[in-house]
Amino acid sequence: MVEIQKRMRILFAVFVCIVIFLMGSMFRNFDSIVSSFVMTFILFIGFAILWTMMSKQLTRLYRERIIRVALEETFDHFVYEPEQGFSKQTIYDTNLFPKGNTYTSSDLVRLQLNGNTIEIADVKIEDVTTDDNGTHVSTYFTGKWMMMKSKKPIESKLYIIDRDNRNSRPKGWLFKGKELEKVSMESIAFNKQFTVYASNPHDAFYVLTPQVIQGVINLDDHNLSVYQDKDKTHVAASGSKPFVNVTIFSNLDEINERNRVKQQFETILEFIKFYGIESEGES
Incomplete structure (x- = not known):
């Protein structure tokens, strides 16, 4: 679970950095506004998919390794x-x-x-x-x-x-x-x-x-x-x-x-x- 948390933090940091870079490109070159916007949108969709998959995996592992084990040790x-x-x-x-x-x-x-x-x-x-x-x-x-x-x-x-x-x-x-x-x-x-x-x-x-x-x-x-x-x-x-x-x-x-x-x-x-x-x- 800790490893999944680390990967999610890295994913979040990379996503933020790329978005900041693309936003900066838009302000430096107005001709690239459309292409930068499209790239940001595609990036956001990909990020959302990966984030959802990793969140579900983290929740599933938490339920199995924390909640279920705690129940087994108690009842x-x-x-x-x-x-x-x-x-x-x-x-x-x-x-x-x-x-x-x-x-x-x-x-x-x-x-x-x-x-x-x-x-x-x-x-x-x-x-x-x-x-x-x-x-x-x-x-x-x-x-x-x-x-x-x-x-x-x-x-x-x-x-x-x-x-x-x-x-x-x-x-x-x-x-x-x-x-x-x-x-x-x-x-x-x-x-x-x-x-x-x-x-x-x-x-x-x-x-x-x-x-x-x-x-x-x-x-x-x-x-x-x-x-x-x-x-x-x-x-x-x-x-x-x-x-x-x-x-x-x-x-x-x-x-x-x-x-x-x-x-x-x-x-x-x-x-x-x-x-x-x-x-x-x-x-």
């Missing part, structure tokens, strides 16, 4: 599908975040823990608009998204929103017309950092035991927001780095990168430990 049973992710409708139906006009999801991981399936993937939700002043991008969510089966099913909908996730505002315009009540828990520290909404407040106290509340507080720096509907639980970790986190200019150390990926999964396992999934044999 006994998993399925890793780099090109797959969660469907847009599945994520939008939670109403955890606004619906942007641009949605991507990739690097889907399925884990088998205690006889149940845990699904994790990268998700990005953006709203891209263009006006006379240019293109504007509003990022509603970027980070890890997890789905799991809770061992405490409820009949209502429950939202646990980190106050740092300003794009997620239950009871506001996003949840207009929905029967949700704001619920204050017994922990002052928890209420300062999280807002809880439920269509049945009793379910909030049923799910959010003192142990769960303390666990959520301990993971506060991960900007977690939770949505539970019956036994299906969604966890959104806003701002977490994507699984594939490499550029041509990044200082790539494979061991450090694997440890970074492992740390992301350790956070997920810690959440599962206190929030709970349905263990094998339970109902």
Whole structure:
């Protein structure tokens, strides 16, 4: 991978130098403007093709040598599908975040823990608009998204929103017309950092035991927001780095990168430990 990064840097430097040379030729000799423009255009097409091929190769190697190896060293049973992710409708139906006009999801991981399936993937939700002043991008969510089966099913909908996730505002315009009540828990520290909404407040106290509340507080720096509907639980970790986190200019150390990926999964396992999934044999 480091060798590919070096080749991409060289390619980029050569491309910039040639473009500067051609632009200089155009200003020195106006008769060569057309030919220089054509050569620049052809050069750009060739550069784009080579760059795309090398970027795909770098991403593919990163996924195989970093992400897959980190998974193999951490879990006994998993399925890793780099090109797959969660469907847009599945994520939008939670109403955890606004619906942007641009949605991507990739690097889907399925884990088998205690006889149940845990699904994790990268998700990005953006709203891209263009006006006379240019293109504007509003990022509603970027980070890890997890789905799991809770061992405490409820009949209502429950939202646990980190106050740092300003794009997620239950009871506001996003949840207009929905029967949700704001619920204050017994922990002052928890209420300062999280807002809880439920269509049945009793379910909030049923799910959010003192142990769960303390666990959520301990993971506060991960900007977690939770949505539970019956036994299906969604966890959104806003701002977490994507699984594939490499550029041509990044200082790539494979061991450090694997440890970074492992740390992301350790956070997920810690959440599962206190929030709970349905263990094998339970109902």
